[in-house]
Amino acid sequence: AQTVTQSQPEMSVQEAETVTLSCTYDTSESDYYLFWYKQPPSRQMILVIRQEAYKQQNATENRFSVNFQKAAKSFSLKISDSQLGDAAMYFCAYRNPLSGTYKYIFGTGTRLKVLA
């Protein structure tokens, strides 16, 4: 069964510095999607970044980028120039489009604190 693991329950970063959140997953598939979602105090889940497994190039969205290591089944999120508004829970998620189901599997989340 596919699983998603976020081993860091909580992380802290100084404002303007860089932080990396870790995510590993377990799958026997070769084609799948990976996501990072942000959940601020408002609780609404917001898509941060998306990666397709068949693309070797790491996805980037402004200050957010991923380090996708397919062989290692690792999908970390790097936040550069951290801002106070980046403080939130971050969830890693996996989706296999060929699984015959429509499920997205989420990790347990990492709480990011940004220190002024």
Next chain:
Amino acid sequence: SQTIHQWPATLVQPVGSPLSLECTVEGTSNPNLYWYRQAAGRGLQLLFYSVGIGQISSEVPQNLSASRPQDRQFILSSKKLLLSDSGFYLCAWRTWTGVNGNTIYFGEGSWLTVV
């Protein structure tokens, strides 16, 4: 553009009372729809998903049910709430195509407290 709305945002219900949370999606057709629950300090638990009108798949045996009476409407219900039903409920929909195909997007969420 596509949008998703769910309501009510917050509700406090006594044990044994019924529940109805509603979710609607605009700007798309035939979306996959999902209900997730997030207990305090926990991750997301998939409750139900639907691939079409009247088609509901349940992931976890529970006190809740879901219905999809229209293509872009998804309802989460309970006949008699339990204390353990308290939590944050999120509706989501999945894109089929486009730059962000196969991505799910979430509604604003509903806080349910059962007292």
